[in-house]
Amino acid sequence: MTGNGGIALATHGLRKNYGSRHALDGLDLSVPAGVVYGFLGPNGAGKTTTMRVLTGLIHPDGGKVEILGQPFKRGDRHRLFRVGALVESPSFYPYLSARSNLRELAASGAPVPAKRIDEVLDLAGLTDRANDKVQGYSLGMKQRLGIAAALLSDPDLLLLDEPANGLDPAGIVAMRDTLKALAASGKTVFVSSHLLAEIQVMADVVGIVASGKLVREGPLKELLALQGVVKIRVQPDKVDAAISTLGAEFPAERLTESDRDEGWLSVRIDPDKSEAISQKLAAASIFVSGMESGTDLEMLFLELTGGKAEGEGSFVGLSGKGTAA
Amino acid sequence: MRLFFSGLRKLVRRPATWVTVGVLIGLLALIIIAVGAGVNARTARGGGGASAVDPKILVTFPGAYDRILQFVTGLGGLMALLYGAAIAGSEWGWGTLKSAVARGESRIRYTLISFASVSVMIAFGILLTFGVGVIAAIVGAHLANVSTAGLSDSSTLNDLPLRLIKGWFAVVEEGALGFAIATLARSQLAGIGVGIAFYFGEGFATLFLPDVVKYLPFSVANASLVTTPATTTGAGGGGLFSATGNALPADQAALFVAVWLIGALVVAAFFADRAEIAG
Numbered sequence: 342m343t344g345n346g347g348i349a350l351a352t353h354g355l356r357k358n359y360g361s362r363h364a365l366d367g368l369d370l371s372v373p374a375g376v377v378y379g380f381l382g383p384n385g386a387g388k389t390t391t392m393r394v395l396t397g398l399i400h401p402d403g404g405k406v407e408i409l410g411q412p413f414k415r416g417d418r419h420r421l422f423r424v425g426a427l428v429e430s431p432s433f434y435p436y437l438s439a440r441s442n443l444r445e446l447a448a449s450g451a452p453v454p455a456k457r458i459d460e461v462l463d464l465a466g467l468t469d470r471a472n473d474k475v476q477g478y479s480l481g482m483k484q485r486l487g488i489a490a491a492l493l494s495d496p497d498l499l500l501l502d503e504p505a506n507g508l509d510p511a512g513i514v515a516m517r518d519t520l521k522a523l524a525a526s527g528k529t530v531f532v533s534s535h536l537l538a539e540i541q542v543m544a545d546v547v548g549i550v551a552s553g554k555l556v557r558e559g560p561l562k563e564l565l566a567l568q569g570v571v572k573i574r575v576q577p578d579k580v581d582a583a584i585s586t587l588g589a590e591f592p593a594e595r596l597t598e599s600d601r602d603e604g605w606l607s608v609r610i611d612p613d614k615s616e617a618i619s620q621k622l623a624a625a626s627i628f629v630s631g632m633e634s635g636t637d638l639e640m641l642f643l644e645l646t647g648g649k650a651e652g653e654g655s656f657v658g659l660s661g662k663g664t665a666a
Numbered sequence: 667m668r669l670f671f672s673g674l675r676k677l678v679r680r681p682a683t684w685v686t687v688g689v690l691i692g693l694l695a696l697i698i699i700a701v702g703a704g705v706n707a708r709t710a711r712g713g714g715g716a717s718a719v720d721p722k723i724l725v726t727f728p729g730a731y732d733r734i735l736q737f738v739t740g741l742g743g744l745m746a747l748l749y750g751a752a753i754a755g756s757e758w759g760w761g762t763l764k765s766a767v768a769r770g771e772s773r774i775r776y777t778l779i780s781f782a783s784v785s786v787m788i789a790f791g792i793l794l795t796f797g798v799g800v801i802a803a804i805v806g807a808h809l810a811n812v813s814t815a816g817l818s819d820s821s822t823l824n825d826l827p828l829r830l831i832k833g834w835f836a837v838v839e840e841g842a843l844g845f846a847i848a849t850l851a852r853s854q855l856a857g858i859g860v861g862i863a864f865y866f867g868e869g870f871a872t873l874f875l876p877d878v879v880k881y882l883p884f885s886v887a888n889a890s891l892v893t894t895p896a897t898t899t900g901a902g903g904g905g906l907f908s909a910t911g912n913a914l915p916a917d918q919a920a921l922f923v924a925v926w927l928i929g930a931l932v933v934a935a936f937f938a939d940r941a942e943i944a945g
Contacts, residue, residue: 396768398943421770428768432761436681446762448672449776450769490765 348410349374349498349529350395355404357390357553364390365401366553372531372546377524379544379561380533381638383646387553388533389429392502395531396426409497422451425496427504431487435476439467439486442475443493451494458493464519465489466512480507488516499523499530505539517543541565541638551646561638568641570607571615574631575622577604586625587618604630669776673783677753686749687791694737694795695802698724702806725806727816731826732893734799738792739833739891743840743884746788747861750844753784754934755854764943777938781845781931785838792834829893832920836887839927843883846930849937876912883926889919 350372357365365387372378382388393399395406397418406413408420433442440458447453462471465485475483484507491499499520505513520530520543534540540547541561548558557564575583580601587596591608599605608618612634619629677683701721724733757763757780766776807814816822847864848857865884872879879885892913914922 393942393944397770398764398767400942418767418770418772421768424768424770426768428764430761432765434676434680434760434762437676437679441675441679445672445676446765446769448668449766449771452668494769 347374348372348407350378350409350531351407352391352394353405353407355391355394355406356402357387357394357399358402363553365394365404367404368550368553369555370548371558372529372548374529375524375527376545377520377530377532377543379540379547380531380550381535381537381540381547381642382550384535386550386646388550389502390553391550392426392428392500392533395500396424396428397421398428422494423497424500425491425494425498426500426502427487427491428500428502430506431483431490433475433483433486433490436474438472438474439478439489440471442486443490446490447493453493457495461489461492464492466515481509481512484508485512488519497528499528500533501530502533503535504532505534505536513539537638537642547638549642549645556645557641564641565638566611566613568609568638568644569612569634570609570640571612571618572599572631572633573606573608573618573622573629575604575606575627575629577602579627580604580606582625583622583627586622586627590617590621669771669779670782673780674786677783677787680753682749682752683787683791686745686752687794690738690742690745690791690795691798693741694734694799697737698734698799698802698806699809701725702803702809702812705810705812722810722812725803725810726812727803727807727814728819728822729816730803730807731800731822734796734803735829735833735891738795738799739837740888742792742795742833743837743887744862744865745791746837746841747844747865748858749788750781750784750841750846751848751857751861752844752854753780753848754845755848755851755857758849758852758943759854763938767943773938773941774935777849777935778931781842781934784841784845785834788838788841789834792830792837796830825893829891832891835920835927836890836923839883839887839923839930842927842930842934846934846937849934852941880912880914881922883923883930886914886919886922886926889913890916890923892916892919 348371350370352368352370355365355368355370356363368387368391370380370391380388380391390399394401395408395413397413397415400415409423411417411420413420433439434445437445439462443458443461444455447458459468459471462468465488467482467485467489470478470482475486478486484504488501488504491501501520504516504520508516517539520532524530524545532540532544544561546559547561547564549556573583580598583606584596584598587606587608591610595609597607599607610618615632615634619632622629701724705721705725723729754777763773763776767773804814804817806812843864844857844861847860848854851857851860868879868882868884871882872885880889893916913919
C-alpha cells in the first residue's frame, strides 16, 4: 500500500535541531513508489539525520513523516515492519556468524520465515562465508551483510545509507542490479549517498538537500536535461562572431566563453540538441572544429548545494558521459 | 518469546558469559581447594590455631553450603554487575539496538527482555558456580581430612532451594544496576567503570554513612540473604557488604532489593525509549 499518487515515503516540513543548529529545516520529500530514489547532499546537509528520523532512531522536533501512505509518529513502530534499513555502518554481534546474526535480528520486529535468511545471504553473496564469525569480515562483507539484513523482511520500502561503502567494484555492480530489480518489482529503494556517479547510473528520481532543506527533487533525466552543456570549439578569431550568432538563439546566461584563446564556447542546453548549434554556426560560415556534450549530476549537485566548482570550468574530466566530435 | 530465546542464544554464545562465570568458578574452586590443602599442611606441621576464623569451615559441611553461597552472592554480585553492564553497553556500542529499533522493535520490550535473558543466565551461573563450589569443597574436605558427613544434612538441603532463589534475586538486582548504568552511559566500558565505582563507593561509604548505606543496592542485596538475626557476618553476601548490626532485617532488605531491581529496570527502559539513537 502506498499513499496518494503512489507515494511510498513523504516528509512534510520536517525539522530537527541539535542545540541551535538546524539539522533539518523544513524538509519536504516525496518519494514515488517503485523507484530508486537517490538522496543527495553534502556533508552535514541532513541526510543521516533524515535516515535516523525515518527509521525511528530519533524523533523530529516538527513536521510529519508518512511511510507507505501511513503517518509515522512516535509509537507507530509497526510501520517499520514493512521497511528495511541500513543506517550508517552495519551493526552486528562480532562473535556470531552472519547466519546467526540474521537469525537473531529476525527475532526482533516483523516475523521472518527461516528460509528467508538463506535467501538474503545468497542475494548478498555471503553463502560461502555465512557460518564465519562477523568479527573476521572485511568492511565490504559487513556492508553486504548489512544490505542482507535490510532485505530480511522482504520490505516494501528499503532505506539505505551509503550502501556502496566498502564494496568492491563487482559488489557495487551487483548491489546496483539488485536495487534496480527490487524497484522494478514494485518496491521502493531510498538511497542516501555521496557517490554521485553511482546515483546517476542507479536512481530514477533524486532529491538534493542542503542545510536541512530540499533544494531540488525530480526525475533524474529531467533534471539532467536542464543541466546539459555543449562545448563548441571554433577558430579563436571567430569566437565573437559565434557568440553573436548563437546569441540570437539562446539567452545570454546560457552562453559563455570557456577558453577564448583556444576558441571554446559553452552553451547550456539539452545535449540532444547540439546538432542545432552546429547547423546554426555552419549557416553563418563558422565551422565547428570540436564539440563535447554531457549531462552531469555532479555539476547540478555543486550548483545547487553551493559547491565551488562551476559548470563549464570543470566540464572536462568530470564523470558525466562525454562525446567528442 | 522469540526475542527472549534469541537473547538467551546470544548470551550462551557470548565469550563474556563464560569468562564471567569462569572467573567466578575458578576463584571459588581455587580458594576452597587451597584452603583444604593448606589446612592439611598446617596440621601436619602442627601450626594453626592463631587464626580468628578456622579455615576448615570452608570445607566443613553443612556450613560449607553457607560459605559457598556467600561467595557466589558476594563476588557473584559484582560479576553480575559487570555482566549486566557489558550486555547493555554492547547493545549501544555495537549498534545492535539500533538495528532492532529500525526493524520496528519496541525499545522497552527489547530492553526488558534482554535483561530477562541476562537474569536467566545469572541463575545458570549461580547454579553452576554453586555446584562446582560444592564439588571443590568435597575435594577440599578430603585434602583437609575433614569429614563430609554433613553433606546430606537434610535441614540445610531443605533450605537450600529457597536460599538459592533469594541469592539469585539479590544478584539479579546487582546485575540490573549494571545494566541500567550502562544503558544510561550507552557504553560497556563506561557502564563497567561506573558500576565498579558504585560498588566500591558504597562499600567505602559504609564506614561513614552506615544509616544511609544500609538502604543502598549492594547493602540491601547482602542483608536480604541473612538467614537468622543472630548471624551478622556469616550468611550474607560477604565481601565489602558483610551484613553488620546496622543492616536492614532480611525481609525489609528483600523489599528494598525489589525496589532497586524494579527501579533500575524502569530507568533503563525509560531511557532506552526516550533516547536518540545515533552512531
